[in-house]
Amino acid sequence: MLAGFLVIAYSLPFAIGIYTENVFFDRQWLADLATVVLNGVMQGGVYAMFAVGLTMIFGVMRIINVAHGEMVMLGAYLSWMSFFWLGFDPLLAMVFTLPIAFGLGWMIQKFLLNAVVGGPELTPLLMTFGLGLAMIYAVEAVFTTDFKSIPYAPDSFQLTETIVVGKSRLISFVMALVISVGVFMFLKKHRIGKAIRATSQNADVAMVCGINIYGIYMVTSGISAALAVAGGVLVSIQFGFNPETGIIYTLQAFAIIVLGGRGHYIGAMIGGVMLAVMESLISFMLPNGTALVEIAAYGLMIFVLLIRPRGLMGPKTD
Amino acid sequence: MALLELKNIDAGYGRSQILYGVSLEVMEKEVVCVIGPNGAGKSTTFKIIMGFINYLGGEITFNGANIVGFRPDQILGKGLGYVPQGRIVFNQMTVRENLDMGAYIERDKKKIEEAMDYVFTLFPRLAERQKQLGGTMSGGEQQMLAMGRALMTRPQMIMIDEPSLGLSPRFVSEVFELILRLAEEGLTIMVVEQNATRALEISDRGYVLELGRNRYEGTGQELLNNQDVRRMYLGG
DSSP states (O other): OHHHHHHHHHHHHHHHHHHTTOOOOSHHHHHHHHHHHHHHHHHHHHHHHHHHHHHHHHHHHOOOOTTHHHHHHHHHHHHHHHHHTSOOOTTTTHHHHHHHHHHHHHHHIIIIIHHHTTSOTHHHHHHHHHHHHHHHHHHHHHHOSOOBOOOOOOSEEEOSSSOEEEHHHHHHHHHHHHHHHHHHHHHHHSHHHHHHHHHHHOHHHHHHTTOOHHHHHHHHHHHHHHHHHHHHHHHHTTSOBOGGGHHHHHHHHHHHHHHHOTTOHHHHHHHHHHHHHHHHHHHHHSTTHHHHHHHHHHHHHHHHHHHOTTTTTOOSOO | OEEEEEEEEEEEETTEEEEEEEEEEEETTOEEEEEOSTTSSHHHHHHHHHTOSOEEEEEEEETTEEOTTOOHHHHHHTTEEEEOTTOOOOTTSBHHHHHHHHTTTOOOHHHHHHHHHHHHHHOHHHHHTTTSBGGGSOHHHHHHHHHHHHHTTOOSEEEEEOTTTTOOHHHHHHHHHHHHHHHHTTOEEEEEOSOHHHHHHHOSEEEEEETTEEEEEEEHHHHHHOHHHHHHHSOO
16 A cells, blocks of 8 residues: 555656646756656665664654754854864765764763653753754844855756755765764664664663663763764755754654654665655656645645555554 | 561652552571462562662661662662563564664673573473574463573562463463572572462562552461461462
8 A cells, every 4th residue: 555655656656747747758958857866866865874873762762853854954054164164074074063963862862861761751851942943043143044054066967867865965974974874884883883773673672681771771872963964065065055954854754754654764764765765856847846845745744644544554554 | 597588668659659568577598478369469568679769758778778769770789580471581582682782781691691691491391492582482481481581681580470470371381480499509599479379389478568568478378377378368
């Protein structure tokens, strides 16, 4: 049923495109389509990377962190500051922006969320909501609501004769891939990474195994914040941003983890690519498509919730 | 001196009190069982010892030192292992990863390997299935994995909550044989069991709890011969 629905969902832009005569099937159009899909996949890789941070927090603590996108936004500003104030390459600056983000996530967990985790589910949700708003207004107080952008690798990269991709987008995708693989390897092999997985599977048993789950919560929040800030750095070299940009990224990350299955890391990667490809197909083929992108993306999320609440890869028992 | 001692423990979940002045002690190298009807507070007693739930009053000492107010991972670090009820394993992890997690507080790789070998000699079946996911094993195998995991730190004492619950008769016998073998090796064991007759047969001493209070105590044989205990808890 889900497969059928997805086939229909991804055919729909083509159907509307043909109907409105935006689809030509000539050589140039096919090359453009390939470019668009490729761009979607690359963009999806970046979205997926920071969505993994959101799904980690949910998986380990059952906390819905609605401030995740604000952390992405903060990452964009950290990137901007390191570029304009310190003169660092934003990507090289990740050497210190990511540890800063890890520390911030760690402190938020230690001093705020650890106090309310395990209690009524609404409390941590409201706390992250307040935290997100506080971050928006704090950044606004310093930088105003003006849009900022970073001129980074503006030229394009000729992939084949007809397919061209933005250099900054390609760089972002490669970085997102490297970081995601790094996080997966950490979760798979490292002692603490394994403890994170153990805690998300059963916190009580993790405790009797000698795992200090509150310590694991702090590491998880730290990694999650670092992934969000990395996401922020990677979008900051491609798009403009202002203090309110974060909300969009929160919603995007939610759509991705719903698609992929809550708490599932590979699912988040697939969900990220699916969402971004859908967005690019719509903006490419529909008249006035860019305005419809968000509606389609969240429509996809709502229908997946309806048809298969656990998402593509989520565990059956939930 | 008792290895583990509870004195007048009051405890509960939130505002509802479950235990009223429960006292018990376990000597070194002893096998002690706790029996009683449902709702007697048997599992709760284990959870309060491990630091999982609200503590209202009383004293708990292990090796003569207070263990009240510590987290479960800290209590494990003092040499007290725990196998929770319901043969809970990490479903999405392999047998080997499950055992690795059991040794989380041990940093010495050589000691972890030794403990792993020890667990594999106790449970040859786990050795054969090192790469199988915990969630795909049978109930009896999961109980073995949960017990093996609790032995990975080579604790001084372990507490096992309802090891035979829901297992087939063949596995029930295996579980009791294993407890006897561990006891012979010098491990101190406290076990909660609904299979009270079998539990008393292998125990040095036993406690009967009822509605969160101490009711009877004695050697395994004394409790098996006690008319009241027989009538009320051993089915005649």
